[in-house]
Amino acid sequence: MRHQVMTRRVHAPIAAGLLALVALSACASPEADGVAAAATRFAAFSATAPDKACLLLAPGTRRELEDSSKSRCGKALPEQKLPGSARITAVDVAGDSARVVTASQTLFLARFDAGWKVTAAGCKQVTADDAKPYTCLVKGS
Secondary structure, three states, rough: OOOEEEOOOOOHHOOOOOOOOOEEOOOOOOOHHHHHHHHHHHHHHHHHOHHHHEEEEOOHHHHHHHHHHHOOHHHHHHHHHOOOOOOOEEEEOHHHHHHHHHHHEEEEEEEEEEEEEEEEEEEEOOOOOOOOOOEEEOOOO
């Protein structure tokens, strides 16, 4: 199995702990499956059950969302108008950090004791240049 190492600069709040991503090109792993499942649940819940989606946010991300919107997460999350569920096109995992790419957005996740949590969602790359950061609708501080 061949792993390709990719590095990307991402928006500063996302950058911590996300220095290198290991692309899981042609092979799936239990780790990647867990990341994909968490991202899929978050995307589905963000549209239909925002209170459940909030439980899948990393603590700092949830706090930033509530602080910036001046409302509780379950009310603030739908106001972000995140893209809905879409087929996953790539899952990259590097240690305790991960990136999930779908046709409509990129999500960043981190491993916590309770499992994989979303640290940023609704992310789009500023340009096709891999050295450029992402802009995200929901992100931690």
